[in-house]
Amino acid sequence: NAGVMQNPRHLVRRRGQEARLRCSPMKGHSHVYWYRQLPEEGLKFMVYLQKENIIDESGMPKERFSAEFPKEGPSILRIQQVVRGDSAAYFCASSRPQGKLFFGSGTQLSVL
Amino acid sequence: ELKVEQNPLFLSMQEGKNYTIYCNYSTTSDRLYWYRQDPGKSLESLFVLLSNGAVKQEGRLMASLDTKARLSTLHITAAVHDLSATYFCAVDIGGSRLTFGEGTQLTVNP
Numbered sequence: 001n002a003g004v005m006q007n008p009r010h011l012v013r014r015r016g017q018e019a020r021l022r023c024s025p026m027k028g029h030s031h032v033y034w035y036r037q038l039p040e041e042g043l044k045f046m047v048y049l050q051k052e053n054i055i056d057e058s059g060m061p062k063e064r065f066s067a068e069f070p071k072e073g074p075s076i077l078r079i080q081q082v083v084r085g086d087s088a089a090y091f092c093a094s095s096r097p098q099g100k101l102f103f104g105s106g107t108q109l110s111v112l
Numbered sequence: 113e114l115k116v117e118q119n120p121l122f123l124s125m126q127e128g129k130n131y132t133i134y135c136n137y138s139t140t141s142d143r144l145y146w147y148r149q150d151p152g153k154s155l156e157s158l159f160v161l162l163s164n165g166a167v168k169q170e171g172r173l174m175a176s177l178d179t180k181a182r183l184s185t186l187h188i189t190a191a192v193h194d195l196s197a198t199y200f201c202a203v204d205i206g207g208s209r210l211t212f213g214e215g216t217q218l219t220v221n222p
Contacts, residue, residue: 031208042116042200042212043155056209091154095208101145103155 002026004094004104005074012110019079019086021107025094031055032075033093033101034067043091049075082111114139116203118213126221128190133216135184135201143204144184146175148197149215155200158186191220 005024013019025032031050035043048056049069060067064082069075079086089108093101115138125131135144143162147155159168161177161184168175172195174187184201198217202210 033209035210035212040215042214043202043210045209045211048207048209056207098208100157100160101208101210102157105154108152 004029004092004102006090006092006104006107008107009105010108010110012112013082014112015083016081019082019109019111021077021079021090021092021109022074023077023092023094023104024074025092026102029094029096029099029102031095031097031099032069033095034075034077035091035093037089037091037106039088046077079109082109084111087111114141114203114205114211116201116211116213118199118201118216120216121214122217122219124219124221125188125191127192130190131188133186133188133199133201133218135186135213137182137184137201137203137211139205140179140182141203141205142179144177145202145204145210146173146184146186147200147202149200150197158199188218191218193220193222196220 033048034046037043045059047060047067064080066078089106091106092104095101117136146158159175164179166177172189177184198215200215202212
């Protein structure tokens with residue numbers, strides 16, 4: 001069992017570009033969560049998805065951010081027109097229904 | 113809005129000493145987690161506490177939960193350098209969505 005796989009590990013973008021972060025959940029897990037961690041802070045919930053459904057996006061910024069978890073393939077967190085304030089570590093976690101969360105290694109996004 | 117507060121936020125201690133990290137939260141919850149994070153790394157799950165009075169121990173770490181007081185503690189016994197890391201508590205707000213505390217950065221000095 002490979003665990004929760006995130007890629008890329010590091011992503012550098014210039015202001016105004018798009019960032020696409022990928023997350024493959026653990027085998028058998030149907031629930032995916034995205035969290036953002038700013039330097040020296042705890043993780044902040046962004047969005048909770050099941051296959052082809054967004055269950056809770058209450059932590060997502062209203063503009064430029066979107067997430068999907070298609071029937072086939074990884075979950076994608078997409079940030080359009082990135083700004084410096086988007087620089088953070090983005091963690092994905094997966095679980096079975098009502099199960100324990102397992103976190104990936106994260107993607108460190110740096111916006112120049 | 114659920115608030116989760118940890119204290120202290122920074123803790124420097126000597127090897128061999130004992131200390132406790134506190135986690136207070138503002139609403140009822142039936143699950144509380146403790147995680148460890150090393151610099152630049154992901155979160156490692158340490159404990160899941162599911163009920164009032166729950167106590168779990170692993171090595172030099174022991175976690176407890178008092179749901180009536182909305183308080184969890186992480187006790188460190190006879191600290192060693194390898195325990196240096198940032199420790200987070202997180203409260204389950206439903207559907208396995210977690211609200212994290214700010215983290216306690218622990219440094220254990222020789």
